[in-house]
Amino acid sequence: MLQVLKLLLIFVSTVHGANILITYETARRSHQIWIGELAQALTKRGHNITVGGVFARALPESDKYHPLVYEGIFITHYKFNKSEHLTSSPLRRMYLNHEYNWAICNRTYHSKGFNELWNYPDNFTFDLILMDITFGPCLYPLIERFGRPYTIGFTPSALTPYLSEKFGNPSYSISPLLDPEDPNASFLYRVYNYLFTKLEILFKSHVDTLSLQYLANRMLNRTFNFYDLERSISLLFVNEYPFLNEPKSLTPNIIPIGGLHIKKEEELPGILNSIIANANQGIVIFSTGTDIQQHIFGEETKMNFARAFDKLVQKTVVWKDNIDDDEHPFRDKPSNILIHKWIPQNDVLGHVHTKLLITTGSTLSIQEAIYHGVAVIGLPIYDEHHKNIQFILDRNLGLKLDFNNLTEENIYETVNRILKNPIYLENMEKYAWKFRDQPQSALVKAVYWVEYVLRHNATQGADFLTPKARFLGSFKASYFDVELFLIIAVIISLIVVVKVLELVLNQVKKPIEKKNEKKKQ
Numbered sequence: 001m002l003q004v005l006k007l008l009l010i011f012v013s014t015v016h017g018a019n020i021l022i023t024y025e026t027a028r029r030s031h032q033i034w035i036g037e038l039a040q041a042l043t044k045r046g047h048n049i050t051v052g053g054v055f056a057r058a059l060p061e062s063d064k065y066h067p068l069v070y071e072g073i074f075i076t077h078y079k080f081n082k083s084e085h086l087t088s089s090p091l092r093r094m095y096l097n098h099e100y101n102w103a104i105c106n107r108t109y110h111s112k113g114f115n116e117l118w119n120y121p122d123n124f125t126f127d128l129i130l131m132d133i134t135f136g137p138c139l140y141p142l143i144e145r146f147g148r149p150y151t152i153g154f155t156p157s158a159l160t161p162y163l164s165e166k167f168g169n170p171s172y173s174i175s176p177l178l179d180p181e182d183p184n185a186s187f188l189y190r191v192y193n194y195l196f197t198k199l200e201i202l203f204k205s206h207v208d209t210l211s212l213q214y215l216a217n218r219m220l221n222r223t224f225n226f227y228d229l230e231r232s233i234s235l236l237f238v239n240e241y242p243f244l245n246e247p248k249s250l251t252p253n254i255i256p257i258g259g260l261h262i263k264k265e266e267e268l269p270g271i272l273n274s275i276i277a278n279a280n281q282g283i284v285i286f287s288t289g290t291d292i293q294q295h296i297f298g299e300e301t302k303m304n305f306a307r308a309f310d311k312l313v314q315k316t317v318v319w320k321d322n323i324d325d326d327e328h329p330f331r332d333k334p335s336n337i338l339i340h341k342w343i344p345q346n347d348v349l350g351h352v353h354t355k356l357l358i359t360t361g362s363t364l365s366i367q368e369a370i371y372h373g374v375a376v377i378g379l380p381i382y383d384e385h386h387k388n389i390q391f392i393l394d395r396n397l398g399l400k401l402d403f404n405n406l407t408e409e410n411i412y413e414t415v416n417r418i419l420k421n422p423i424y425l426e427n428m429e430k431y432a433w434k435f436r437d438q439p440q441s442a443l444v445k446a447v448y449w450v451e452y453v454l455r456h457n458a459t460q461g462a463d464f465l466t467p468k469a470r471f472l473g474s475f476k477a478s479y480f481d482v483e484l485f486l487i488i489a490v491i492i493s494l495i496v497v498v499k500v501l502e503l504v505l506n507q508v509k510k511p512i513e514k515k516n517e518k519k520k521q
């Protein structure tokens with residue numbers, strides 16, 4: 001922490017305490033964890049930070065940190081069945097996401113926290129808004145409400161094709177709803193991926209955007225133009241790091257700050273510390289993260305995990321589950337298994353005894369595992385999980401378990417394979433080294449860019465960083481229209497040439513044929 005502070009102090013401060021709003025509508029705790037790091041760093045730089053979001057109170061209130069809780073969203077979040085994503089087609093998943101976004105947004109507009117913010121005095125202004133736009137435009141009305149201050153969008157996920165398009169970034173990637181594309185994928189499969197990705201972009205930028213705009217108009221009693229508000233977002237912060245995601249081109253208005261949330265491990269609290277310090281045979285962490293509760297497994301599957309872990313006599317298993325130890329189905333739990341409602345995952349991962357993380361494959365967990373050099377077993381459920389776990393498999397950094405085949409034998413064998421074969425940890429170590437070797441930490445970079453926008457009066461989209469393509473549309477910007485025109489022109493000219501040749505040949509042939517006929521007679 002001290003190191004980070006020192007680094008932050010190196011900047012010559014030319015921006016005096018600005019009034020900054022940070023806001024997200026989702027009930028995924030990971031979003032608070034990620035942006036919370038930046039919020040803290042900004043308060044240390046003397047800015048006045050207001051955080052509006054479900055978990056805003058995760059950090060203590062102070063004279064520089066003002067949480068506004070959008071309450072009740074969690075209930076809506078848990079009404080949605082996450083395992084439905086496992087069995088649904090990409091098209092259905094696209095629709096499920098839309099339903100989810102709409103319900104979360106509706107709930108946000110109804111929340112007391114949001115309304116408190118909305119009813120701030122008319123003359124109150126924020127100098128800058130940092131807004132989560134991972135799921136779309138739900139919070140755009142705040143841009144207008146506070147007189148269109150500088151706005152930076154952020155997403156704790158990798159760059160999606162939708163956001164790429166919104167910011168005029170030309171690099172093409174396929175929708176996260178599709179299976180990761182094999183470099184040897186067949187042509188037809190690539191056509192399908194391309195069409196689906198374009199469809200998703202169209203769906204999100206029209207159906208999704210307009211339905212949320214309609215909701216906002218009705219709920220907030222104003223007429224918004226979401227397309228117009230979108231233009232005033234200058235920059236996009238994404239949770240990307242070249243070798244963790246596909247290396248790709250990024251326009252200067254997209255700032256990759258992959259692993260923003262990762263800190264150097266700190267000493268573990270009390271009892272956990274002594275247990276982990278003594279576990280010199282190795283530690284396995286089993287956690288489905290902060291966004292998925294373990295009841296998606298059902299009792300039987302949990303018992304399979306418990307029995308498999310029981311067989312790893314020498315190893316200590318730290319299991320994060322949201323129920324208390326004595327409510328757990330595995331009542332006669334052996335002493336090598338610790339069940340906790342919450343574990344300081346980053347700090348446990350950082351302990352030298354930790355060898356393995358069993359995770360769904362959320363981006364934040366994968367980044368933490370790589371940073372600390374811990375092997376991974378993936379249990380992907382939705383969205384980016386599949387892509388992240390494929391990354392792990394392709395590079396021999398871990399293995400995968402199939403959600404529909406979580407038998408005791410499968411779990412035990414997979415865990416054992418990782419613990420027995422050092423190759424996974426060795427590979428992870430190499431990646432950890434690469435990940436840590438950066439010119440500046442992601443946090444320092446993020447703080448720099450926030451203050452850059454404030455310093456340089458980057459009104460209406462830091463226009464000097466915005467590529468033309470953002471407002472031209474990718475169709476025109478990539479000269480696709482011209483290429484299409486040229487291809488059609490070439491085809492038409494070819495057809496004309498062929499037709500003319502045919503005509504000429506026919507003219508030449510006819511007299512010859514007539515002559516031949518005459519000869520026969």
Ligand SMILES: *[C@@H]1O[C@H](CO)[C@@H](O)[C@H](O)[C@H]1NC(C)=O
Pocket residue numbers: 019048049050066
């Ligand atoms: C800091 O933010 C809080 C909460 O939004 C606000 O009430 C307060 O007026 C702000 N302080 C300054 C100096 O702008």
Ligand SMILES: *[C@@H]1O[C@H](CO)[C@@H](O)[C@H](O)[C@H]1NC(C)=O
Pocket residue numbers: 081082083084087
């Ligand atoms: C969730 O969806 C899965 C797959 O469609 C289904 O098997 C399960 O019964 C659903 N759970 C609930 C609580 O509706």
Ligand SMILES: *[C@@H]1O[C@H](CO)[C@@H](O)[C@H](O)[C@H]1NC(C)=O
Pocket residue numbers: 106107110
């Ligand atoms: C929107 O949210 C409110 C408050 O939670 C709820 O009463 C209402 O039914 C929701 N609307 C729809 C269409 O779900």
Ligand SMILES: *[C@@H]1O[C@H](CO)[C@@H](O)[C@H](O)[C@H]1NC(C)=O
Pocket residue numbers: 121123124
């Ligand atoms: C906003 O208006 C109120 C009363 O209308 C006034 O007391 C207050 O000083 C104003 N605040 C600012 C920042 O101008």
Ligand SMILES: *[C@@H]1O[C@H](CO)[C@@H](O)[C@H](O)[C@H]1NC(C)=O
Pocket residue numbers: 182183184
């Ligand atoms: C793709 O095909 C080439 C040649 O057939 C092969 O060498 C390579 O391993 C394949 N790559 C993948 C990822 O399957």
Ligand SMILES: *[C@@H]1O[C@H](CO)[C@@H](O)[C@H](O)[C@H]1NC(C)=O
Pocket residue numbers: 221
């Ligand atoms: C909605 O806005 C109009 C015009 O600004 C106003 O007359 C009306 O009272 C508002 N309605 C509500 C419910 O706030």
Ligand SMILES: *[C@@H]1O[C@H](CO)[C@@H](O)[C@H](O)[C@H]1NC(C)=O
Pocket residue numbers: 402405410
């Ligand atoms: C479950 O896993 C076992 C062992 O890996 C395998 O033999 C079996 O085919 C799998 N079953 C399904 C339905 O995938």
Ligand SMILES: *[C@@H]1O[C@H](CO)[C@@H](O)[C@H](O)[C@H]1NC(C)=O
Pocket residue numbers: 457459
């Ligand atoms: C920022 O630029 C806008 C438009 O160019 C101008 O109206 C505004 O006064 C400037 N603000 C500051 C603080 O320089």
